[in-house]
Amino acid sequence: xxxxxxxxxxxxxxxxATVTGYVAVRGAIDIRRMLARLSKREER
Amino acid sequence: xxxxxxxxxxxxxxxxxxxxxxxxxxxxxxxxxxxxFLVAGRExxxxxxxxxxxxxxxxxxxxxxxxxxxxxxxxAGATPGLLQAxxxxxxxxxxxxxxxxxxxxxxxxxxxxxxxxxxxxxSAAGLVIVLGGLLNMGLFLRIGGEFLVVVTGLDPGLLxxxxxxxxxxxxxxxxxxxxxxxxxxDWLQFVVMSAGILAVTGLVFFRVxxxxxxxxxxxxxxxxxxxxxxxxxxxxxxxxxxTCLQVAATLTWQPVIARLLSARDARTGRAIFVRTSFFFACxxxxxxxxxxxxxxxxxxxxxxxxxxxxxxxxxxxxxxxxLSGFLPVGMMGLLVAAMLAADMSTDSSYMLTWGSVVYxxxxxxxxxxxxxxxxxxxxxxxIVAAIGVFLLFFGLWYPLRGDLWTYFGVTxxxxxxxxxxxLVACCYWKRANSLGAFAAIxxxxxxxxxxxxxxxxxxxxxxxxxxxxxxxxxxxxxAAALAMVVGSLARRx
Numbered sequence: 001x002x003x004x005x006x007x008x009x010x011x012x013x014x015x016x017a018t019v020t021g022y023v024a025v026r027g028a029i030d031i032r033r034m035l036a037r038l039s040k041r042e043e044r
Numbered sequence: 045x046x047x048x049x050x051x052x053x054x055x056x057x058x059x060x061x062x063x064x065x066x067x068x069x070x071x072x073x074x075x076x077x078x079x080x081f082l083v084a085g086r087e088x089x090x091x092x093x094x095x096x097x098x099x100x101x102x103x104x105x106x107x108x109x110x111x112x113x114x115x116x117x118x119x120a121g122a123t124p125g126l127l128q129a130x131x132x133x134x135x136x137x138x139x140x141x142x143x144x145x146x147x148x149x150x151x152x153x154x155x156x157x158x159x160x161x162x163x164x165x166x167s168a169a170g171l172v173i174v175l176g177g178l179l180n181m182g183l184f185l186r187i188g189g190e191f192l193v194v195v196t197g198l199d200p201g202l203l204x205x206x207x208x209x210x211x212x213x214x215x216x217x218x219x220x221x222x223x224x225x226x227x228x229x230d231w232l233q234f235v236v237m238s239a240g241i242l243a244v245t246g247l248v249f250f251r252v253x254x255x256x257x258x259x260x261x262x263x264x265x266x267x268x269x270x271x272x273x274x275x276x277x278x279x280x281x282x283x284x285x286x287t288c289l290q291v292a293a294t295l296t297w298q299p300v301i302a303r304l305l306s307a308r309d310a311r312t313g314r315a316i317f318v319r320t321s322f323f324f325a326c327x328x329x330x331x332x333x334x335x336x337x338x339x340x341x342x343x344x345x346x347x348x349x350x351x352x353x354x355x356x357x358x359x360x361x362x363x364x365x366x367l368s369g370f371l372p373v374g375m376m377g378l379l380v381a382a383m384l385a386a387d388m389s390t391d392s393s394y395m396l397t398w399g400s401v402v403y404x405x406x407x408x409x410x411x412x413x414x415x416x417x418x419x420x421x422x423x424x425x426x427i428v429a430a431i432g433v434f435l436l437f438f439g440l441w442y443p444l445r446g447d448l449w450t451y452f453g454v455t456x457x458x459x460x461x462x463x464x465x466x467l468v469a470c471c472y473w474k475r476a477n478s479l480g481a482f483a484a485i486x487x488x489x490x491x492x493x494x495x496x497x498x499x500x501x502x503x504x505x506x507x508x509x510x511x512x513x514x515x516x517x518x519x520x521x522x523a524a525a526l527a528m529v530v531g532s533l534a535r536r537x
Contacts, residue, residue, distance in 0.1 A: 001119075001267075001270035001271060002119075002258045002261075002270060005119040005258075005270065006254060008122075008126075008325070008329060009329055009330075009333060012322075012325060012326040012329045012330055013242065013245060013246070013249075013330070015322050015326065016238065016241070016242060016323070016326045016330070017242055019094070019319075019323070020234075020235065020238035020239070020242065022091070023091050023094050023095050023098075023231075023234065023235075024234075024235045026090075026091035027091040027092045027094070027095040027231045027234070027235075028231070029091070030088075030089040030090070030091045030092035031092055031227070031228055031231060033089065034084070034087045034088065034089065034092065034227075035071065035074060037085075037087050038074045038080070038085055038087060038224075039074070041085070042074070042076060
């Protein structure tokens with residue numbers, strides 16, 4: 001059973017590290033786009 | 045003795061706090077309407093949604109109760125995380141309930157329920173959601189404060205002042221910028237929090253070692269430390285209750301649903317659920333390892349230097365005590381910044397979320413004649429500020445008995461039991477009606493509230509413990525479902 005938990009823990013670490021890097025970059029782009037859309041709407 | 049260095053680590057924390065305040069306040073000028081304040085104009089894309097959902101659902105309190113679960117139950121303590129990951133994945137892939145919910149274009153779940161069950165059900169649903177949500181959130185500040193006191197070696201007498209200062213910072217940007225500020229700070233907080241969690245977990249793997257963790261669990265918990273069904277404190281009632289709880293939380297936990305409702309469309313909302321699902325396993329497993337590392341490394345006298353109010357429950361305080369002596373200077377600053385990030389994102393999101401239900405659903409009868417955007421914004425800001433004041437006082441006097449995760453499970457069940465039944469019936473059962481809805485709300489809340497009251501009274505405490513939180517929680521879910529069916533069919537007959 002401890003092997004199952006080792007696999008899960010390693011999977012969590014690898015997945016979380018990957019998602020953190022990806023979301024750090026793409027999330028910033030999302031924020032910029034969201035604020036741009038809101039600014040456009042305010043202008044209208 | 046804590047390794048926290050006020051010059052090095054304090055600077056890292058200060059820098060993070062400054063960045064958060066600047067980011068949170070910078071976007072407040074975009075808030076012109078109530079919709080901007082509550083759901084960010086429904087302009088949230090997938091990656092920002094992932095960051096926000098993950099940051100919201102991980103606070104210091106999450107870290108403390110998942111580490112506590114690791115300390116008390118070993119690896120088996122991570123079971124709720126695995127169940128919620130599966131629930132999020134399945135709900136996101138199938139769109140079960142969340143598809144119709146987002147497509148309806150509502151701001152809260154009670155607003156959707158009104159379309160099917162009428163205004164009174166909306167108000168009643170809003171009331172149990174706010175009651176369950178605020179009770180659930182009431183302990184966040186104290187737990188967060190205790191963690192910071194132990195990790196940094198701060199004077200325990202300064203706990204209340206630290207909590208108040210932290211809350212004031214969070215209130216400042218949440219009151220002014222609403223969901224927009226929450227989203228932007230959530231993203232920053234997600235990055236800082238994740239960096240800290242990964243760095244600490246890596247160090248635990250590297251310096252404590254996997255074999256030592258497995259050995260500690262084997263020695264202290266035996267087979268029950270690896271398998272929840274072999275654990276004397278868990279078993280089938282625990283597993284069934286957690287399954288109900290996680291499915292219900294995925295469908296109706298308002299801070300989670302707020303991300304779905306802020307998404308650009310139903311497809312984006314479902315994608316946020318699918319891609320964040322595995323995070324819910326991570327949030328239990330990774331800090332759970334910290335709790336197990338505390339079990340493996342702390343000597344019996346490790347809590348002796350703490351004041352009695354902190355040392356009362358070693359399982360709750362073991363992880364921060366372990367980290368305070370385990371992490372080197374520099375890493376301590378990263379950890380404290382990460383935990384502050386986690387806590388602030390959760391506090392801001394939760395205050396805004398419960399505030400949105402108060403405004404949108406409880407005040408709905410007073411808004412029959414449409415309010416101006418200006419007036420609506422003013423009320424929303426006042427409600428969020430009032431929730432902040434409530435948190436400060438409730439967090440100071442409520443005496444917690446038993447473990448944290450159970451407290452959160454039971455208080456959440458007050459509304460999760462009935463709201464999940466109402467939402468499923470609203471979306472998929474044509475015969476469901478308002479009598480069934482009222483009956484489900486009352487019958488779902490009763491067992492959980494009764495359990496909390498009985499547990500607090502000295503005369504009935506033993507009786508409450510004999511029933512246990514899992515059976516009382518399961519009774520809530522069963523009673524809500526049964527009441528919905530019986531109530532709906534009774535009116536029809």
